[in-house]
Amino acid sequence: MxxxxxxxxxxxxxxxxxxxxxxxxxxxxxxxxxxxxxxxxMAGWQNDHEHERWRIERFRCGSPxxxxxxxx
Numbered sequence: 001m002x003x004x005x006x007x008x009x010x011x012x013x014x015x016x017x018x019x020x021x022x023x024x025x026x027x028x029x030x031x032x033x034x035x036x037x038x039x040x041x042m043a044g045w046q047n048d049h050e051h052e053r054w055r056i057e058r059f060r061c062g063s064p065x066x067x068x069x070x071x072x
Contacts, residue, residue, distance in 0.1 A: 002028045004038050006059035008051070017057065019065065020045075034061030 001023065009017040022041050028034045042056055 002031060002034050002062060003064065004034055004041055004059060004061055005065055006042060007057045008054040009057050011053055011055050014055075018054075021064070028061075031061045 004022040004024070005019065006022070007017050007019050009015070022045070024034070024037055024041070026037075028037065038059060038061060042059060045051055046054075046056060
């Protein structure tokens with residue numbers, strides 16, 4: 001399953017980062033489809049009132065990361 005994987009860090013403490021996953025409601029078959037949907041999905045996440053203290057540092061589309069840490 002292709003998903004959107006992104007790392008967010010606290011604006012007040014950039015060393016505190018979390019890897020997050022977003023799966024789309026519609027079927028995503030290729031990384032290119034994922035990339036087209038990624039920006040609006042991350043913008044929606046960022047604009048959510050609960051996430052205003054977080055910044056998105058990096059992202060990728062594809063299969064789940066092998067490293068459970070902040071490496072994507």
